[in-house]
Amino acid sequence: MRQGQPEKHYHVLNPRLETAILTFLLIILAFIPQVLASSGGGGGGDTADPSAASTVSSMSVNGQGVSGDQTINTSDRTVTLEVSFVGQPNEFQVCEDRSFKGCSWKNLPFNGRIAVILSEGAGLKKIYFRARYLGRPGPVMVANVNYVPR
Secondary structure (H helix, E strand, O other): OOOOOOOOOOOOOOHHHHHHHHHHHHHHHHHHHHHHHHHOOOOOOOOOOOOHHHEEEEEEEOOEEOOOOOEEEEOOOEEEEEEEEEOOOOEEEEEOOOOOOOOOOEEOOOOOEEEEEOOOOOEEEEEEEEEEEOOEEOOOEEEEEEEOOO
16 A cells, blocks of 8 residues: 555445344344243253242232232122232233133233132132243242122
């Protein structure tokens, strides 16, 4: 190169295309840790806690906190289940059957409020709830509800 002449830069690709390709690669690289965590890390055993993203931190029925063997009384057949989580599960199941037989997975509402219709007939009902993230169900929570119709 001669003195006084500007240095020439050669591009194999169009500069806009190079930028688009680099951006795409950076996006792909950003998702690799999530993919590895969901697939068990690539051969070293599953190092991710399967329930970490779907663990219930608190649950209430009609605004009353659920803990232990506490029973919540209601005269309405429809109750509101409010759930808070550690992590961000995307689906849930709620059922009066502890095996969740016949209860399908549903999309979790953003606000964590779920309307539950109790089975017919007065008496103690057990509401079983669980959430899942990346296809992995978390632990089951139970709420005892005593339905006393008016």
